[in-house]
Amino acid sequence: MLRDALLVAGKDLRIELRSRVAIGQVVPFALVVLLLFGLALGPSVGRGSVLYSAAAGLFWIAVLLATVLGVQRSFSIEAVDGASDGLRLSGLDPAGIFLGKAAAIGCELLVLELILALASALLYDRPLTGAVLLLATCAVATVGLVAIGTLYGAVSLGARQRETLLPLLFFPMVAPLLLAATKSWEEAYGTSGHQGTGWLDVLAVFAVAYLAIGTVAFGPLLEDA
Amino acid sequence: MSLTTTTLDEQLDDDAPITVAVETGAFRRSTNPRRSKTRGEQIIAIVGALGLIGMVFTVWLGLWITPPDEFMGNLVRLLYVHPAIAWVMYLAYGGAFLSSLAYLWRRTRSPKWDRLAGSFAEVGVVFTGLTLVTGSIWGRPTWGAWWTWDPLLTTTALLFVLYLGYLAVRRIPGDPEVCARRSAIAALVAFVDVPICYFSVLWWRSLHQAPTVDDPINGKTYIHGSMAWTLLLSFVALTLVFSWLVAQRYRLYNLAALEEEQGLSYALDERRSEGAESTVGGNVMSGTSS
Numbered sequence: 368m369l370r371d372a373l374l375v376a377g378k379d380l381r382i383e384l385r386s387r388v389a390i391g392q393v394v395p396f397a398l399v400v401l402l403l404f405g406l407a408l409g410p411s412v413g414r415g416s417v418l419y420s421a422a423a424g425l426f427w428i429a430v431l432l433a434t435v436l437g438v439q440r441s442f443s444i445e446a447v448d449g450a451s452d453g454l455r456l457s458g459l460d461p462a463g464i465f466l467g468k469a470a471a472i473g474c475e476l477l478v479l480e481l482i483l484a485l486a487s488a489l490l491y492d493r494p495l496t497g498a499v500l501l502l503a504t505c506a507v508a509t510v511g512l513v514a515i516g517t518l519y520g521a522v523s524l525g526a527r528q529r530e531t532l533l534p535l536l537f538f539p540m541v542a543p544l545l546l547a548a549t550k551s552w553e554e555a556y557g558t559s560g561h562q563g564t565g566w567l568d569v570l571a572v573f574a575v576a577y578l579a580i581g582t583v584a585f586g587p588l589l590e591d592a
Numbered sequence: 593m594s595l596t597t598t599t600l601d602e603q604l605d606d607d608a609p610i611t612v613a614v615e616t617g618a619f620r621r622s623t624n625p626r627r628s629k630t631r632g633e634q635i636i637a638i639v640g641a642l643g644l645i646g647m648v649f650t651v652w653l654g655l656w657i658t659p660p661d662e663f664m665g666n667l668v669r670l671l672y673v674h675p676a677i678a679w680v681m682y683l684a685y686g687g688a689f690l691s692s693l694a695y696l697w698r699r700t701r702s703p704k705w706d707r708l709a710g711s712f713a714e715v716g717v718v719f720t721g722l723t724l725v726t727g728s729i730w731g732r733p734t735w736g737a738w739w740t741w742d743p744l745l746t747t748t749a750l751l752f753v754l755y756l757g758y759l760a761v762r763r764i765p766g767d768p769e770v771c772a773r774r775s776a777i778a779a780l781v782a783f784v785d786v787p788i789c790y791f792s793v794l795w796w797r798s799l800h801q802a803p804t805v806d807d808p809i810n811g812k813t814y815i816h817g818s819m820a821w822t823l824l825l826s827f828v829a830l831t832l833v834f835s836w837l838v839a840q841r842y843r844l845y846n847l848a849a850l851e852e853e854q855g856l857s858y859a860l861d862e863r864r865s866e867g868a869e870s871t872v873g874g875n876v877m878s879g880t881s882s
Contacts, residue, residue: 515781522778526764535760536778539753540785543792550796569792576784584777587696 368466371459375467379441380474388440389475397433397483401425405490412492422493423552426483427545431512433479434541435534437472438516442524451524454589461586469517469581473509480505497555500567504551507570511544514577521588544573636843640836646829653822661819667733668819674726676826678748680834681723684716685751685783687838688758692779695772706772707845709779710762711838713755719834720752743793750789754782768849 383389404425408417418425445451454464484505488495495501516537523532551566629637654672661668691709694700727745728738739745761778764771 518781522761522774523764526761528764532757532760532764535753536757539750539757540781542750543785543788546792546796565795569788569795573788576788577781580781580784584781587773588777 368460368463371463372466372470375454375459375464376470376474377467379444379468379471382444383471383475389437389479393433393436393440393475394479394482396436397429397479398486400429400432401483401486401490404429412490418491419493422487422491423556424545424549425491426487426552427508427548429483429487430476430480431538431541431545433483434472434476434512434516435537437475437479438513438520438537439530439533441468441472441517442520442529446524446529451589461589462582464589465517465521465581465585466578468520469510469513469578472516473513476509476513477505480509493556496557500555501552503567504548504555504570507567507574508544508548508551511570511574511577512541514574514581515540515544518577518581518584518588521585524588544570547573636836636839639832639839643829643832643836646825646832650822650826650829653818653825658818658822667730670726670730672819672822672826673830674723674730675823676830677719677726678723679827680830681716681719681748681751683831683834684712684719684838685755685786687712688716688755688779689783692776692783695776696780703768703772703849704846706775707842707849708838709776710759710845711841713758713762713779714841715834715837717752717755717759718837720748720755723748724752741793741796743790746793747786747790751786754785758782768852 404421405418408421408425412418445454484495484501487493519533519536519540522536523529526532547566547569551570554566650672654669658669658672660666688709691705691712695702695705695709724745727748731740732738758775758778762771762775764774
């Protein structure tokens with residue numbers, strides 16, 4: 368299963384390296400979103416401003432929007448040229464395919480989060496304090512995000528209205544994740560007045576639950592698509 | 593290539609399509625409102641009638657007979673329906689979850705579970721909307737706001753969009769079995785999300801601010817006499833109405849499936865008889881022999 372996952376993740380990342388869609392389109396898109404937040408809520412920056420206090424939430428909203436694009440990209444490469452048939456015929460473990468695709472999106476997402484975090488620190492004048500908790504939050508939240516994203520990507524794979532269906536399914540699902548990730552970042556910033564890793568637990572529960580569901584449910588879903 | 597066009601009546605005279613004629617006849621009969629009802633349909637009709645009577649009595653008791661509340665005044669009248677609507681909502685989602693589970697379980701796999709899950713979810717979404725609307729109407733004069741970020745409220749709102757998504761998944765066109773399995777998985781995933789939502793919002797609020805809203809149940813601790821009976825009646829009446837709605841939606845799913853099945857088999861037989869006639873008549877199709 369793990370070997371299959373590595374194979375699929377390698378394939379997806381190789382496609383990304385050659386086509387550069389995530390780095391060339393998704394990352395700039397997320398940066399535009401950060402800029403738009405600035406236009407909507409700025410222009411004042413620094414302590415006490417709206418942008419300063421909302422920085423964590425805005426960062427995670429931008430990440431969520433970018434995740435939808437990442438997932439759509441990941442499944443649009445399977446939708447053309449009968450690629451999904453090939454995947455099904457390859458004899459790879461469906462759970463491995465699920466984990467592989469999720470891992471590939473996760474890698475892309477982590478790079479994106481790194482860039483976005485630096486950009487938001489610059490644009491909103493919000494220094495990245497508590498780096499360990501910030502990074503841990505990113506890592507755990509990304510697992511949950513890509514697990515549910517990949518699962519719903521497969522659900523909407525066969526649908527012709529994939530572009531509109533995926534966000535409708537995905538966003539309500541990740542509402543608790545957005546909440547937990549934002550609060551965890553605010554803990555790291557030290558503004559919530561609450562120290563500890565409590566929200567990391569919520570994120571971890573979410574990640575484990577959806578990884579488990581995805582691993583089990585991906586097989587039957589892939590048969591269909 | 594000359595194709596003989598046959599009218600429906602001509603075909604009905606033939607030997608081959610007689611089964612089709614019988615099947616479509618059965619289909620017509622099942623949609624005919626004047627035919628005698630089966631036992632199940634009688635029960636559903638009785639449930640519907642009882643639900644209607646129950647609702648009439650709930651409205652009558654709630655609006656005219658019961659006294660206004662000591663603290664909430666006439667606002668209390670909304671509380672006769674709101675909890676019952678919310679109860680029906682949970683009933684519906686529980687039903688959708690169990691039906692989806694029954695569909696995914698190999699031993700009990702049958703299209704009827706899928707249709708039942710769809711019926712439950714669709715009625716559930718309607719009642720979620722009603723829960724939100726009645727709750728808001730009650731909240732505005734009581735709490736001074738249409739909306740608060742209470743865990744229950746927030747989770748209900750998320751439930752509403754989650755199951756709208758589920759209904760969208762159900763509408764994806766495709767092979768019925770594929771659609772059913774996909775929908776069942778979507779229903780399970782949505783259901784799992786509900787407790788996570790609830791607890792994360794609960795935690796979010798408790799970390800942020802002390803609850804600004806008093807426990808809305810407080811008003812009910814005084815409840816007795818006609819008020820208690822009205823509340824109880826509304827639960828029974830709305831559960832009956834809910835069962836009736838689900839049964840009707842389920843019947844509609846079955847009819848739609850029947851129409852799809854028989855519509856296709858009817859068309860296939862029509863094509864086959866056309867082919868058979870053209871071979872006999874003009875010997876056009878050389879490959880087929882009857």
